[in-house]
Amino acid sequence: MTTIRDVAQAAGVSRATAARVLSDPGLVAEATRKRVLEVVQQLGYTRNSVAASLRTTRTGRIIVTVPDISNPFFSRVIRGVEEAAQAAGYAVLLGDTRNEPAREEQYADMLNRREADGMIFLGPRLPSVLDRIRARDGSRAPIVNGCEFTPGLGVSSAHIDNAGAAFEVMDSLYTMGHRDIALVLGPADSPLTRDRLLGAQRAAAIRGLTGHLMLERGDFSIESGRRAAQALFARDARPSAIFCFSDEMAIGTLAAARNAQIACPAELSVVGFDDIDMARYVDPPLTTIRQPMAEIGRKAVELLIEILEGRQDVPLCVTLPHRLIIRQSVGKGPAIAETPE
Amino acid sequence: MTTIRDVAQAAGVSRATAARVLSDPGLVAEATRKRVLEVVQQLGYTRNSVAASLRTTRTGRIIVTVPDISNPFFSRVIRGVEEAAQAAGYAVLLGDTRNEPAREEQYADMLNRREADGMIFLGPRLPSVLDRIRARDGSRAPIVNGCEFTPGLGVSSAHIDNAGAAFEVMDSLYTMGHRDIALVLGPADSPLTRDRLLGAQRAAAIRGLTGHLMLERGDFSIESGRRAAQALFARDARPSAIFCFSDEMAIGTLAAARNAQIACPAELSVVGFDDIDMARYVDPPLTTIRQPMAEIGRKAVELLIEILEGRQDVPLCVTLPHRLIIRQSVGKGPAIAETPE
DNA sequence: TTGTAAGCGTTATCAG
């Protein structure tokens, strides 16, 4: 391979000058610069990033891990991440952890090995191998959490107000006359599930309907939503509304309802979360909470870059706006239907 | 940061010995090894991969680019890629090119800069910056194409028989009595679209129905499928069956049909391609071609690793089996319905 | 404006 040495030799300058032409051209005389660039072109020279990184201790890369790349919500967040990273001159290394702690650790360890400058972690758990870095750097550790937020960890995070959003959904369902509402939660260990559950419970408590809340657990996938709905339909008192913590689970719920000949929204209201592309195309179109997915990604990168640049005042937590999107999957509840004025 | 030097010093051995303990422990005496490992543990030493790569000229990474990460088909392929890569000791760097040539070039250039050992390219175009590598290495260039295949390029590829699969779909539609069939294609520049179109046209030609073929173009997204269907519904002679080159476009087509009050499968049959998770949950469940997505990914990695290991007999093209999955979105065509025996 | 030279942290070679 051609190295900067070859370039320098061919251009009749020192290695230092040749290197300068590439990194800080302003320092080099016009004529020399031109000559060097010509040679670079001619020899097809490309800087060996490994050697450069060794010298500078910067890789220009950031690692981003997601629990599940096939989850359309995360794909959108990643879009935002890539956009912002690229604009700031960073390349994105994406890792799918499949929600397996071992894989999370593996990707996080890349940071220890200095394969990237920083890391954005989209998911519930913070890998333990990051402890070393955090012990060393404290709140200045180049680690940002996206979508989820665990207070007290000292790790910056970009997300929406999950509790508030869940509260809104429940409130609107109660207002529509629903009383027996089921929640299809996400994985048990996620702060996100916990927050949304808290918000929903608060709404129920205000109406004195805590006892009417039904819970099922899913893993955000379509299939888990379908199963949860089946389980709910098998209960003695079937809910009149199901609030799923992801659009995919809501779509699974719609499929289960169709299968059980339960009409939506006439007999059953369904609400999702995220507002993925598919949400508006299913039958009936899904009422859901829209998250600013790309913005979450962009913001996470922004936070990380501030940390990497050594800024002192990096906010610990950025809360972005969400919005309840009303479509046709929600109808009036039985309470209102049964007592017309 | 602690380096191998610190470890060596603390363990009272030379740097070389300390390094050996980590890379080839068999070469070191039991006692020494133990002592060194203890120190490693104690100091929390992690090998600096940048320095190691500089020396070995291997990064242990492979780059994988996809046209669109939010496309569920690609997510599944990536799953297979990660699985196989990890098993072989490689980390996967994922890049979303958003179908933009500039981004493709950018990721491909990472290979020139030696940021990874090889590259798997899922998509239609081979970035031009790879020419340098290919010029140098010829067919031994560490580049593999997945899903698509461009003959004559000398780049190995893993994929299904796209032409054959499309032929099967068309044949089954014709057998069901359909005559006026519309195709919703993918992007114009992709070999994959070209192959499927050829297969479909061959099936039409055999029946003498080439003139009855209607064509619309999409970009594999739901929305593009919806638009294509709308355009088809607006034609004078509406097709009785629509074959979309992706499940997502088929789902968009279903939505458009619902909107136009066209019953599926009674009045319109719809076929997709890929068999993504969602396919079985939509209404009606989608007839489609199942691709062995994970297997495509695994195979692509296998090919790449063979190249990286210097094997001479790396196959140029691996064709994996597909399967027509019959669900409820296809019904009898008007030709049969109108002429009962 | 340009050149000299000293590393960055690792691994490979070659003696011992």
Add this chain to the structure above:
DNA sequence: CTGATAACGCTTACAA
């Protein structure tokens, strides 16, 4: 089995 030493290719004081 272990140690000394020389790279790998680049960047960056510092000197000229």
